[in-house]
Amino acid sequence: MVSGPSWTATVVVTLIINGPTDDAGHEDVGHPERPERLRAVMRGVGDLHLGDDLVTVAPHIASRAELARVHDVAYFDELGAYCYEGGGDLDADTYATYDSWSVAQYAAGAGLAVIKELQIRKSGVGFVAVRPPGHHASRGRAMGFCLLNNIAVATAELTSQGERVLIVDWDVHHGNGTQSIFWDDPNVMYVSTHQWPFYPGSGAPYEIGGLGALGTTVNLPLPAGATGDVVRQALLETAAPAIDEFDPTWVLVSAGFDAHRADPMADLALSSGDFAELAILTASFAPQPGRLALFLEGGYELDALQSSVTSSLGALLGAQLASEEPTSGGPGTEVVANVKEARLAALRVANDVGQ
Numbered sequence: 001m002v003s004g005p006s007w008t009a010t011v012v013v014t015l016i017i018n019g020p021t022d023d024a025g026h027e028d029v030g031h032p033e034r035p036e037r038l039r040a041v042m043r044g045v046g047d048l049h050l051g052d053d054l055v056t057v058a059p060h061i062a063s064r065a066e067l068a069r070v071h072d073v074a075y076f077d078e079l080g081a082y083c084y085e086g087g088g089d090l091d092a093d094t095y096a097t098y099d100s101w102s103v104a105q106y107a108a109g110a111g112l113a114v115i116k117e118l119q120i121r122k123s124g125v126g127f128v129a130v131r132p133p134g135h136h137a138s139r140g141r142a143m144g145f146c147l148l149n150n151i152a153v154a155t156a157e158l159t160s161q162g163e164r165v166l167i168v169d170w171d172v173h174h175g176n177g178t179q180s181i182f183w184d185d186p187n188v189m190y191v192s193t194h195q196w197p198f199y200p201g202s203g204a205p206y207e208i209g210g211l212g213a214l215g216t217t218v219n220l221p222l223p224a225g226a227t228g229d230v231v232r233q234a235l236l237e238t239a240a241p242a243i244d245e246f247d248p249t250w251v252l253v254s255a256g257f258d259a260h261r262a263d264p265m266a267d268l269a270l271s272s273g274d275f276a277e278l279a280i281l282t283a284s285f286a287p288q289p290g291r292l293a294l295f296l297e298g299g300y301e302l303d304a305l306q307s308s309v310t311s312s313l314g315a316l317l318g319a320q321l322a323s324e325e326p327t328s329g330g331p332g333t334e335v336v337a338n339v340k341e342a343r344l345a346a347l348r349v350a351n352d353v354g355q
């Protein structure tokens, strides 16, 4: 186990802002997943004043073979063709432009570049600061602002090398795409804290993984208003024992910051200080330095996004940079206990069926 202060002073960042059409076509239409988000994220990184300890990695396009590990080829071929024809709405809240296919391939490849850099350095923490986000994208469907599942592409690369990957998803929404992609994969553990009931509707505690991977999906739904202490309690009491048993060799984080209390899209009540605590806790699941990377997902209030990036990355470097205190006292303590029971009951039933 490695804790934050003994981590390392290197942050590996890769950055995809957006394509030109994105700026021209969507910056002024009020879509929440907008280019200013990444500018806020990079202000948050800049507030760390890392100097030479900030290493920026040039992303490359994820190859067809790398994408095909987690997506249907027919799906991404159709997506690419749709974009080259000019794009449009993929569902009620997910759009694509002419440039989106290219940008999405770079976003998926960015995670691969960060992983490779960390493997060379054998130290540091990775931060994949890209858009579009990825955790709602499933094998064959774009959804929830997501086109390609960036963290899944990186995870599949690691498992192809024999690694056992823990994905911690602290975005306020359940990462239904990531869960479904690795549902039957015993080499990937997916742990999610999320508001419940809420979009996209999945993420119940009895969703525990397929018969070949029972227990490797850990869902921790939380009620609106839940504070950071409740999120930490859920992770420590229910997820941590399962993670210890799983024994990951890598930890990747779906680091959405829309569980912040200022975020306009959801109703959890976390502060930037809570994200610092979550980062430290998550890092403790990694076996050694250089095996942790954060992937940007949601986060739609720009000041909260900036300060949460600063505090969470700062915490991993041993710096106390949180501008807000961690929160406590919100609802959900009983829910956490009930979720734990529901998960254990589902595991008992599934094990009985499997025998």
Ligand SMILES: [Zn+2]
Pocket (backbone or CB within 6 Å): 171, 172, 173, 256, 258, 297, 298, 299
């Ligand atoms: Zn989200």
